[in-house]
Amino acid sequence: MHLAYPAVLAVLLFCVGLYGVLARRNAILVLMSVELMLNAVNLNLVAFDVWLRDTLHAGQALTLFTITIAAAEIGIGLAIVLLVHRNRGTSDVDQLTDLADTGTEPGPVHFGGPGSASIAPGTDNPDETTADQALPARGQTA
Amino acid sequence: MTLTTLAVLVPLLPFLGAVAGLLLGRTAPGFVRPLAVLPTLLAFALAVTVAVRQGTGPATDAGTRLTPTGSVPVDLAVHLDGFSVLIAVLVTLVASCVQIYSTGYLRDDPRYSSYAALVSLFTAAMLLVVYSGDLMVLLVGWEVMGICSYFLVGHYWETPEARAASLKAFLVTKLGDVPFLIGIFALGADAGTFRINGVLTAAASGQLHHPTLIALLLLGGVAGKSAQFPLHTWLPDAMAGPTPVSALIHAATMVAAGIYFVARLLPVFELSSAALAVLAAMAAVTMIGSALSALAQDDIKRVLAYSTIGQLGYMAGALAVGNRSAAVFHLLTHGAFKALLFLAAGVVIHAAGTNSLATMSRMRDLRSRVPDAMWTMAVALAALAALPPFSGFFSKESVLRAAEYAAEGHQAHVPSAVGWTVLVAGLLTALLTAAYATRLFLLAGSPPQTRRARQQRDGETSVPAPTDNHFRTPVVMNAVLWLLAIPALALGVTAGKLPQWFDGTSLAPTLATSVLGVGLALVGVLVTYAAWRHTETRANRVPIGAVVAPDSVEPAATEAAAIAAHPQVYGDIAGAPDPADPGRLLLGPLHRYAVHGFGLDVLYSKAFVRPVLAAAGLVRFLDREVVETYVRTAGGVPRLLGLLVRRAQTGNVQTYLSVLLGGSVVLAVLAVLVASGA
Amino acid sequence: MNLAAAHPGFLSPTGVEVAFVLVGLATLGAALLTVTTRQLVHAALWLVVALGGLAVEYLLLTAEFIAWVQVLIYVGSVVVLLLFGLMLTKAPIGRSPDADSGNRWVALAVAVAAAGTLVWVVVDAFRTTWIDLGGPAQGSTEVTGAILFRHWVLPFEALSVLLLAALVGAIVLSKRTGRER
Amino acid sequence: MDSTLDVVLRLVAVLVVFLVLPLVVGQTEHKVMAHMQGRLGPMYAGGFHGWAQLVADGVKFAQKEDVVPAAADRRVFQLAPAVALLPYLLVLIAIPVGPHGFVGEAVDAGLFFVLAVMGVGVLGSLMAGWASANKFSLLGGVRTAAQLMAYEVPMLLTAASVAMAAGTVSLPGILDAFHWWWIPWQIVGGLVFFTAGLAELQRPPFDMPVADSEIIFGAYTEYTGLRFALFLLAEYAGIVVLCALTAVLFLGGWHGPMSGSLGWLWTLVKTGLLAFVVIWLRVSYPRLREDQLQKLAWTILIPLSLAQIALTGVVKVVIS
Structure with missing residues (x-):
């Protein structure tokens, strides 16, 4: 089998994950995209391991490690996301802009996107979601 | 106990009393009065003991050096001689009187504890100045006095006058203290020591290279502390403080310090005739100007303040003609009668509820209501006017005699012009002093029968004096007054003894100056009386409203109210538009300038x-x-x-990542292109 | 792939290769759907497909053990966790119009640029490289176990410490303190 | 072509087993429960003791309308039963029934394969719970996920213990290495494995996710007709798989007297006995509360399984 197939597949998967990380708004979706990127790397590792016939099987060992780390990462990441969601009522990455330097400007500056300036969490979630979460979110971030 | 130990204890006791008073003032109010009075009294007893044990013997010197300074050494030194021990007795006596008097005068004052502690501290500082044998230690006492005067003058800090006066006192005296400090440094540098004895030895052996400069610099500080022209302006304003504080400052502590300092270092000043000339001119201007101003003042305490300035001028004049015995003699008698004057004035002010002479002159029965104060005040005023046989006569005659002596050119180092200046100014001032003393007495305590007749004639145009039952002068206050009346009356008899304690020059009056001085004083008295009789009739036509002390108000509050009310009633802190004032007649066109100290403040x-x-x-x-x-x-x-x-700092992580990764891609492409040689 | 396939070095793709390409295309499609779908839970389910496809690719690359680990960990645990998280954060049914942030076009540009660069580099480098899938299996359980516990023991143990730390961390993070409610 | 035919035959056999055994277990459950509760159970369908009751049920389910709630996520909703069912079918392929290749397909990492694929089955419950757009279903789904996470660990650990003992993860390999004294040796692991498996299957007393008295029927609330039947089928298939796995891993599978010819029978007998235990437990134990459920997994089963691994390791070192 040609090495180019798995290599190119890995590259494309990686870039798809990259796109997801950069473009997705929901933090959990971002985590999924990160998983895609990790898997792309794993595929590369396995493919090159098989190609090199490495006696140490470094590629496969590293793949196993990566998978383990990914599991740990998803556990911690989800815990953080859930905590943020509990405190803020939202898991939208682009609303977690507490570190933004707003200065004296009236509002945070966003790169385009007409809806991105809205303050209310989860704009299109079902009614109860916004209603439930908006109040504690305000109360706890204030 | 050795003499030195006793002498050290004298300033130490009031100091400890002050510290204890400040610490315990709030927590144990019951201890405040004993803590104020007892250390001072004990210090008085010790000072008397020191004086007796020191006696007329040779000066005692003792000192210890705590630590090397690296350059001119500083010693904790005590110097005891006739001058210092007697002045210490005076200081402790006046301080004790003031403390006792204050227990009655400020008995309900909420800040009495801090007041008493500060008075003790003030006393301790003055005693330090008096006993110190080292210029640096003396400077410590000197500066502590400055800060104490600031606090005490500002005791009624609710009134703007008191605040302004305390600041003024502080700043003006500090203005003099700056050259004083430099002068002390220069003196120490030239003499190689700060010990006064060492300095005097150096002066005698001609080691001082810049005597004129040093003397003039030191004179700055002396002028500031002793309220000599042109730095005297703080003293009249300092009347905004409580009356006992005025008594303390004027009689014993602050202002005496300058005179005492010059007396101690007189050999240094004698090295420079220019300094002596300046001192004489200063004294002459001070004497005459202050006497004129005193004649125009309406505030009873300001009259006394200007009189203090004038008497200090006498002392400065005596120093200018090189006779420190006369200066210190006058300092002693002046301390006695001026303390008495102020304390009596405090009683009068309280009884009248005002400090305005114009108002007092229209009060019935003021004299009969505070007879003790009136009598003692009469004694003190007689002493001030230098009428024989009161103490002031002897001391002033000794000054005039010294001036005459110098004018005839007998005094070494002193030009005769200096002597003449002092003599003429002193005689002129004697006349004026008698005039304003008479005016003060006539206005504050005019004979009752003329008043009564006038009242019957004109109906009720005069101000009703407060009813009798509201206030009894506390016994302690009256006792103090009579106690002080004794030295005021009789201190003159010591004129024969004192030379043994001092330099040995005779202090007895001579015929010529006595006749001249007493004659001029009598002229002043008579002219003033005539003027008063002339103007008295006008008083009926011009009733002057006054603040009358309400029933059962304690003295301190009355005084604060009087200070606060005076400008509002008369539009001026110094004068009152009273045509019945004999001073107005006597001064004529000068009056309006004299009221404001000849416009020096404006200048x-x-x-x-x-x-x-x-x-x-x-x-x-x-x-x-x-x-x-x-x-x-x-x-x-x-x-x-x-x-x-x-x-760029949007807080959006994805934006950051996008830029980061975009940059990485560009870099990667560049790297690949470079690597592939494109 | 077409670019690579058109190269003269490529002759007669084997059956494994065909399977690999087909599964790879499916995987890629599922991945694309994962990052583009507007239904949050669907994204997770497409992720399952993508991960499963990758497991098949591992099998095709004779890395059998890793394939099953992939299924066990990813499909069995990670995705379940993700779904769990989605449910706890009240993921809505139906399309979420705000699933993508305003960064979409920037992200697309960066991703496409990265993809272009990497594909170019990778294809340029490995155009003719051939993987020999014959011979002893490269990734059987026995082989993997042997090397893992012979050569990679230390990293393996270190990793166990890491997992423990992650476990503790997750517990601490999700523990509700008394004052929160 | 022989091999192809062989593969096809094996797959067909597995499919038949997959379709028959769960029904048998289901029917057994009906009757066993009935007798344990002092009643008769189904008696009419098919005549003899209602043997065709489940067939009738199936027909009934097939006739019912296939309702998809309006708010539901349609495709996921429809796909969920298949996702729940298929993994068990796949697992059955790898379970050896008898010696000498009497197995659907001998997978090299068989144990791994089985556990991994079984883990996928839970996805079906999750999908169903979420896609129903029903709060009970969602709760059921969340409970399922939490339960799976908790019980996956002890299950894997005890399976690892067996793999350690055998030195292989291949299921036939494990059976080849089996000795009778493994049963006392691995008994703790076996109990833990069986218990954890029950929890993964959401069988009583671990049926919190589908607790009918609390959240109606959890993830399956909205399901009707054939799709519901598929879920039920998945549950019973799960029982079969679990019992077969436990039998293979801990009870020696086809080992027994005359295992050479009657091996498959031993496997079936052991599986059946375990299935009976499953039914028995359902009747005997009340449902656990959610926190008790989690506590059991994390504070009892996991420590026990770790102890089992330690024991296995020690014995393994001693006898080698």
């Missing part, structure tokens, strides 16, 4: 305050408009840059 304000304010305004303008502009620009440019950079 100061024009010459110093306004330029300083203008300079401050300029500096403020430069700081606000010029420097700030640079600062603002220096801050503004980075802020503008920051505004630009800040736009």
Whole structure:
């Protein structure tokens, strides 16, 4: 089998994950995209391991490690996301802009996107979601 | 106990009393009075013991050096001689009287504890100055007195006058203290020691290279502390403090310090005839000017204040003619009768509810209501006017005699012109002093029968004096008055003994000066009386409203109210538009200038305050408009840059990542292109 | 792939290769759907497909053990966790119009640029490289176990410490303190 | 072609087993429960003791309308039963029934394969719970996920213990290495494995996710007709798989007297006995509360399984 197939597949998967990380708004979706990127790397590792016939099987060992780390990462990441969601009522990455330097400007500056300036969490979630979460979110971030 | 130990204890006791009073004032109010009175009394007893044991013997000197300073050494030294022990007795006596008097006078004052502690501290500082044998230690006491006077003059800090007066006292005396400090350093540098004995030895052996400069610098400090022209302006204003404080400052402590200092270092001043001439001119101007001003004042305490300035002028004059015995003799008698005058004036002010002489002159029964104060005040005024056989006569005659002696050229180091200046000014001042003393007495305590007749004639135009039952002068206050009346009356008899304690020059009056002085004083008395009889009739036509002390108000509150009310009633803190005032008749066109101390304050304000304010305004303008502009620009440019950079700081992690990864891709492409040689 | 396939070095793709390409295309499609779908839970389910496809690719690359680990860990645990998280954060049914942030176009540009660069580099480098899938299996359980516990023991143990730390961390993070409610 | 035919035959056999055994277990459950509760159970369908009751049920389910709630996520909703069912079918392939290749397909990492694929089955419950757009279903789904996470660990650990003992993860390999004294040796692991498996299957007393008295029927609330039947089928298939796995791993599978010819029978007998235990437990134990459920997994089963691994390791070192 040609090495180019798995290599190119890995590259494309990686870039798809990259796109997801950069473009997705929901933090959990971002985590999924990160998983895609990790898997792309794993595929590369396995493919090159098989190609090199490495006696140490470094590629496969590293793949196993990566998978383990990914599991740990998803556990911690989800815990953080859930905590943020509990405190803020939202898991939208682009609303977690507490570190933004707003200065004296009236509002945070966003790169385009007409809806991105809205303050209310989860704009299109079902009614109860916004209603439930908006109040504690305000109360706890204030 | 050795003599030195006793002498050390004298300033130490009031100091400890002050510390204890400050510490315990709030927690244990019951201890405040004993803590105020007892250490001072004990110090008085010790001072008397020291004086007796020191006696007329040779000066005692003792000192210890705590630590090397690296250059001119500083010693904790005690110097005891006739001058210091007697002045210490005076200081402790007056301080004790003031403390006892204050227990009655400020008995309900909420700040009595701190007041008493500060008075003790004041006393301790003065005693330190008196006993110290080292200039640096003396300076410590000197400066502590300055800060104490600031606090005590500002005791009624609720009134703007008191606040202004305390600041003025502090600043003006500090103005003199700056050259004084430099002078002390120069003196120490020249003499190689700060020990007064060492300095005097150096002066005698001609080691001082800049005597004139040093003497003039020191004179600055002396003028400030002893209220000599042109730095005297703080003293009349310092009347805004409580009356006992005035008594203390005027009689024993603050102002005496300057005279005492010059007396101690007189050999240094004698090295420079220029300094002596300056001192004489200063004394002459001070004497005459202050006497004229005293004649015009309406506030009873301001009259006394100006009289103090004048009497200090006498002492300075005596020093200028090189006779420190006479100066210190006058200092002693003056301390006695001036303390008495102030304390009596305090009683009168309280009884009248005002400090205005114009108002007092229209009060019925003022004299009969405070007879003790009136009698003792009469004694003290007689002493002030130098009428024989009161104490002031002897001391003033000794000054005049010394001046005459110098005028005839007998005094070494002293030019005869200096002697003449002092003599003429002293005689003229004797006349004026008698005049204002008479005026004060006539206005405050005019004979009752003339008043009564006038009242019957004119009906009720005069101010009703407060009813009798509201206030009894406390016994302690009256007792103090009579106690002080004794030295005021009789201190003159010591004139024969004192030379043994002092330098040995005779202090007995001579015929010529006595006749001249007493004659002039009598002229002053008679002229004033005539003028008063002339103007008295006008008083009926011009009733003057006055603040009358309400029933059962304690003295301190009355005095604070009187100080606060005076400008509101008369439109002036110094004078009152009273045509019945004999001083107005006597002074004629000079009156309006004399009321305000010949406009010296205005002059100061024009010459110093306004330029300083203008300079401050300029500096403020430069700081606000010029420097700030640079600062603002220096801050503004980075802020503008920051505004630009800040736009990237959206807080959106994905934006950051996008830029980061985009940059990575560009870099990777570049790296590949370079690697492949494209 | 077409670019690579058109190269003269490529002749007669084997059966494994065909399977690999087909599964790879499916995987890629599922991944694309994962990052583009507007239904949050669907994204997770497409992720399952993508991960499963990758497991098949591992099998095709004779890395059998890793394939099953992939299924066990990813499909069995990670995705379940993700779904769990989605449910706890009240993921809505139906399309979420705000699933993508305003960064979409920037992200797309970066991703496409990265993809272009990497594909170019990778294809340029490995155009003719051939993987020999014959011979002893490269990734059987026995082989993997042997090397893992012979050569990679230390990293393996270190990793166990890491997992423990992650476990503790997750517990601490999700523990509700008394004052929160 | 022989090999192809062989593969096809094996797959067909597995499919038949997959379709028959769960029904048998289901029917057994009906009757066993009935007798344990002092009643008769189904008696009419098919005549003899209602043997065709489940067939009738199936027909009934097939006739019912296939309702998809309006708010539901349609495709996921429809796909969920298949996702729940298929993994068990796949697992059955790898379970050896008898010696000498009497197995659907001998997978090299068989144990791994089985556990991994079984883990996928839970996805079906999750999908169903979420896609129903029903708060009970969602709760059921969340409970399922939490339960799976908790019980996956002890299950894997005890399976690892067996793999350690055998030195292989291949299921036939494990059976080849089996000795009778493994049963006392691995008994703790076996109990833990069986218990954890029950929890993964959401069988009583671990049926919190589908607790009918609390959240109606959890993830399956909205399901009707054939799709519901598929879920039920998945549950019973799960029982079969679990019992077969436990039998293979801990009870020696086809080992027994005359295992050479009657091996498959031993496997079936052991599986059946275990299935009976499953039914028995359902009747005997009340449902656990959610926190008790989690506590059991994390504070009892995991420590026990770790102890089992330690024991296995020690014995393994001693006898080698």
